[in-house]
Amino acid sequence: QKEVEQDPGPLSVPEGAIVSLNCTYSNSAFQYFMWYRQYSRKGPELLMYTYSSGNKEDGRFTAQVDKSSKYISLFIRDSQPSDSATYLCAMRDQTGANNLFFGTGTRLTVIP
């Protein structure tokens, strides 16, 4: 069983839609949860991170963590064509980035 599971998609939505991206995980020791965005042929870039459970909002993006269900989500409101990318979840325990586990990524296309 993989540490982190993420539906690879692809996911295609019309411009303006609300997008929901999700990951599940198996290790209850994970405390830090991150979402990276990766454009085609580029390196990933950090969008948001949260610590432990709860919600975090940044503009059109909201990250949610439900540790009881071992489930994290990223919501994108009013999606734009520029949001078309692959979204990677990542998570780690207290020990540090040498134990950072990534999901396989969900490829999102926002259609104008």
Next chain:
Amino acid sequence: DAGITQSPRHKVTETGTPVTLRCHQTENHRYMYWYRQDPGHGLRLIHYSYGVKDTDKGEVSDGYSVSRSKTEDFLLTLESATSSQTSVYFCAISESPTYNEQFFGPGTRLTVL
């Protein structure tokens, strides 16, 4: 890409040949990481460095070695490349392992025939 360059950006090589990939940073970050990215596996850590001459293994280190003689450079070597090492390789840097943002380079696409 936060002052990180990788070279070469693309490489095609043959099985059994040695290959060295270079990561160069201008941010003066202490921690540097090498990942590989493959369909169905996501990003997996190969090796990382926590200072000059200080390195350690990651999840998928077999067949790879690294060296860091200067803060700004982190080299990844495939001593004898195999087709299973065909992948996209990313270098990343961070100020601290407990800092939640890693900055990634643009990647090197390696094909081993």
